Amino acid sequence: MKAPTMDRSLATPASRPTRRLRLRERLAQMRALLRQRATLAQLDxxxxxxxxxxxxxxxxxxxxxxxxVPANWRR
Structure with a gap:
């Protein structure tokens, strides 16, 4: 009888790609906020x-x- 093998795709946490996506989204939001505030400071x-x-x-x-940031931006 052959020993069962473990499917490597099931061995990694399913939340890892989601966390990376959230981190990228958060960083993109932070860069956008910095740009918006800098632009606001330059308006006449x-x-x-x-x-x-x-x-x-x-x-x-x-x-x-x-x-x-405003409270409604926080998750």
Whole structure:
């Protein structure tokens, strides 16, 4: 009788690809947030008025640390 062999694809945790995907998504979100905040800091007063922000509000948002995001972004 032949000894059973283990299927290697079943030996690795199924969550590993999912974790990598989540990490990549999170890093992409962080890069996008940095770009958006940098762009916000460079907008002129006319464009800030168009979106309803003052210069001080835009600077405050642009200077927030990377990990300081709105609560609805957190999972």
């Amino acid at each position: 007063d006319h464009l800030l008025r168009d979106i309803g922000l003052t210069r001080d509000e835009a600077q405050a948002e642009a200077s927030r640390p990377l990990w300081d």
